[in-house]
Amino acid sequence: MIISTGNIIKNYKMGKVIVSALRGIDIEIQKGELVAIMGPSGSGKSTLMHILGCLDTPTAGKYFLNNEEVSKIKKAKLAKIRNKEIGFVFQTFNLLPHLNIQKNIEMPLMYSGLSGRKRAKIAKKVLGSVGLSDRLKHKPSELSGGQRQRVAIARAIVNNPSIILADEPTGNLDTTSGNDILSIFSDLHTQGHTIIIVTHDQAVAKKANRIIHIVDGLIQNGNTL
Amino acid sequence: MVIPFKESIIVGFSDLWSRKIRTLVTITGIILGTMSIIVVLSLMNGIQKKTMEWMMERGGLAKITVRRDWNYESPTNEPKVFTLREINLIKSLVPEAKYMNPVIRAYIKYSYKKNNYWGPVRGVLTDFSAIEEWDVEKGRFINEIDIREYSDVIVIGTKVKEELFGNEDPIGKWITAHGKRVQVIGIMKHRFMENSGAVGNDNALSYLNRRCFIPLSTMVRKGTGNDEINSFTVKAYDANSAPDLREKLEAIILNLRHGEPVFRIESAQEEAEKMKQQQLIFTIIFFLISAISMLVGGIVIMNIMLATIKERTREIGIRITVGAKRNDIFFQFLIQTILITFLGGIVGVFSGISILSYVSEYLKIELFANAFTILIAITVSVGLGMVSGIIPAIMASRLNPVEALRYE
Ligand SMILES: Nc1ncnc2c1ncn2[C@@H]1O[C@H](COP(=O)(O)OP(=O)(O)O)[C@@H](O)[C@H]1O
Numbered sequence: 175m176i177i178s179t180g181n182i183i184k185n186y187k188m189g190k191v192i193v194s195a196l197r198g199i200d201i202e203i204q205k206g207e208l209v210a211i212m213g214p215s216g217s218g219k220s221t222l223m224h225i226l227g228c229l230d231t232p233t234a235g236k237y238f239l240n241n242e243e244v245s246k247i248k249k250a251k252l253a254k255i256r257n258k259e260i261g262f263v264f265q266t267f268n269l270l271p272h273l274n275i276q277k278n279i280e281m282p283l284m285y286s287g288l289s290g291r292k293r294a295k296i297a298k299k300v301l302g303s304v305g306l307s308d309r310l311k312h313k314p315s316e317l318s319g320g321q322r323q324r325v326a327i328a329r330a331i332v333n334n335p336s337i338i339l340a341d342e343p344t345g346n347l348d349t350t351s352g353n354d355i356l357s358i359f360s361d362l363h364t365q366g367h368t369i370i371i372v373t374h375d376q377a378v379a380k381k382a383n384r385i386i387h388i389v390d391g392l393i394q395n396g397n398t399l
Numbered sequence: 400m401v402i403p404f405k406e407s408i409i410v411g412f413s414d415l416w417s418r419k420i421r422t423l424v425t426i427t428g429i430i431l432g433t434m435s436i437i438v439v440l441s442l443m444n445g446i447q448k449k450t451m452e453w454m455m456e457r458g459g460l461a462k463i464t465v466r467r468d469w470n471y472e473s474p475t476n477e478p479k480v481f482t483l484r485e486i487n488l489i490k491s492l493v494p495e496a497k498y499m500n501p502v503i504r505a506y507i508k509y510s511y512k513k514n515n516y517w518g519p520v521r522g523v524l525t526d527f528s529a530i531e532e533w534d535v536e537k538g539r540f541i542n543e544i545d546i547r548e549y550s551d552v553i554v555i556g557t558k559v560k561e562e563l564f565g566n567e568d569p570i571g572k573w574i575t576a577h578g579k580r581v582q583v584i585g586i587m588k589h590r591f592m593e594n595s596g597a598v599g600n601d602n603a604l605s606y607l608n609r610r611c612f613i614p615l616s617t618m619v620r621k622g623t624g625n626d627e628i629n630s631f632t633v634k635a636y637d638a639n640s641a642p643d644l645r646e647k648l649e650a651i652i653l654n655l656r657h658g659e660p661v662f663r664i665e666s667a668q669e670e671a672e673k674m675k676q677q678q679l680i681f682t683i684i685f686f687l688i689s690a691i692s693m694l695v696g697g698i699v700i701m702n703i704m705l706a707t708i709k710e711r712t713r714e715i716g717i718r719i720t721v722g723a724k725r726n727d728i729f730f731q732f733l734i735q736t737i738l739i740t741f742l743g744g745i746v747g748v749f750s751g752i753s754i755l756s757y758v759s760e761y762l763k764i765e766l767f768a769n770a771f772t773i774l775i776a777i778t779v780s781v782g783l784g785m786v787s788g789i790i791p792a793i794m795a796s797r798l799n800p801v802e803a804l805r806y807e
């Protein structure tokens with residue numbers, strides 16, 4: 175079991191009001207699964223993804239990553255997990271605009287402590303795998319949305335993480351580029367990565383091993399297909 | 400493990416480069432600050448060196464000068480000059496004095512063949528040469544026999560030699576001085592020191608080259624005819640004992656003039672001390688001023704860095720997402736701030752040094768920024784970066800990644 179959560183609750187304080195984004199989430203995900211998370215806007219999907227990606231901590235409940243309880247892991251090791259174990263892909267790409275494509279992709283490798291030469295070599299290879307070898311020195315602003323998302327994926331996988339988390343990766347894309355992106359995820363799944371993808375797209379959902387429906391911070395269909 | 404220092408520098412540089420205008424604005428204050436540190440400290444050093452050089456040229460730190468205090472108006476008409484008897488009395492009272500030399504001044508006409516020259520003459524004793532540490536270039540200086548025998552001899556300055564003799568050798572020649580025949584027995588060494596200040600002669604010591612010297616006794620008996628000694632100089636055995644000797648002389652002379660401070664008694668050592676103290680005060684004041692302006696500069700830098708971090712909130716979120724540790728973020732921004740101020744410091748040092756050469760040329764003082772001055776300037780600028788960068792860097796490293804990612 176690569177991921178399992180026990181009754182995860184996440185509350186946000188907005189002044190005096192408490193917003194319950196997650197109200198007791200139990201999920202179990204096996205290594206190598208492709209899981210789709212679906213649900214209406216505001217239902218807590220992103221919140222869950224952030225917790226799974228070790229970017230946020232739950233208000234209550236337990237999260238086990240590789241059978242280790244995340245709340246007990248030290249900060250420095252969490253950073254290492256974000257760096258090596260998890261690749262995050264966002265709806266809005268989140269590339270650094272002032273860095274070129276190569277530097278953007280090299281970023282996780284830099285935080286792993288790899289030398290510039292090694293980083294460049296790996297970045298080029300990974301960029302090739304998403305079909306953008308010729309854009310190494312371009313700035314993100316010079317690329318189309320679909321291309322930018324491919325760069326973001328390249329960055330997410332550059333350290334060969336076992337888990338890839340994608341939060342509505344095709345949300346800002348037209349159908350064609352969206353399909354390109356999805357086929358990349360499909361390939362990554364075939365290569366053995368565990369993939370969790372938030373989507374509204376039925377086509378994606380069909381490719382998934384299973385679909386988790388979230389409504390109002392709660393799972394609707396449980397853990398089964 | 401934090402990402403390597405080299406990496407932080409590279410990231411820092413590329414960040415600065417992509418925000419050139421902001422970097423420039425941030426850097427300006429530091430450039431001006433370090434520049435002023437370089438210029439003022441070097442100026443201070445230069446002036447001090449020049450002053451010491453001057454004092455050394457004028458007989459060193461063991462020298463004490465007694466001359467009329469022109470600011471003092473005696474109500475009882477106490478004599479403003481010394482008699483030779485008084486000088487001898489004073490001399491007998493201060494065995495601490497290694498040398499003593501009274502001076503009678505006059506301004507006279509010299510002629511040799513068809514050449515005439517008007518210039519100052521000094522009636523002196525043999526000690527003069529030792530006190531002023533100034534000897535003859537050729538021939539000899541006035542000796543004890545000359546004094547005792549009222550010899551009609553003269554030692555001339557290089558300027559006088561040039562005016563009267565041109566290329567001719569003056570030693571042994573007879574010239575007319577103030578209507579009397581005197582024989583040239585020596586030529587003083589030529590004196591030169593580069594003049595500071597934009598105006599006037601190139602040679603700050605050219606007035607010395609115009610002087611001639613004759614035995615004091617000859618001057619009294621055959622020259623001015625009166626026994627009026629305008630001033631005298633004393634030399635202590637060393638610079639450290641000069642202040643005590645000065646005090647003793649002051650007491651003796653005050654006594655001779657019935658408690659009226661008709662004369663001013665100055666020791667070069669104490670003048671040098673006073674000068675150093677004034678310069679120290681000036682340096683401290685300057686440091687306070689530059690510290691305040693640096694503080695203001697630091698606040699500006701801090702605010703710019705805070706704005707930068709706010710603007711780059713999303714970037715910080717992204718970096719944390721891909722594996723940056725808190726320390727990585729902290730050092731990224733701290734090093735960047737230090738890099739800015741260091742860069743400003745370097746530019747400031749270089750512009751300070753280049754300005755220095757102009758100031759140096761203008762004031763005719765040899766000015767150079769020594770290693771210590773440069774070190775101070777660089778240390779101050781780096782320190783400023785550290786101090787003003789630490790709070791923004793801490794704030795950056797404490798950002799919540801999820802909130803940072805939501806930041807527009
Ligand atoms: N940082 C936050 N502060 C306050 N409320 C938040 C914050 N993040 C999310 N929420 C709230 O939590 C709920 C779930 O949000 P989110 O996880 O983004 O939903 P989804 O991704 O499914 O659209 C929403 O009501 C949202 O307003």
Ligand SMILES: [Mg+2]
Pocket residue numbers: 219220221341
């Ligand atoms: Mg969302």
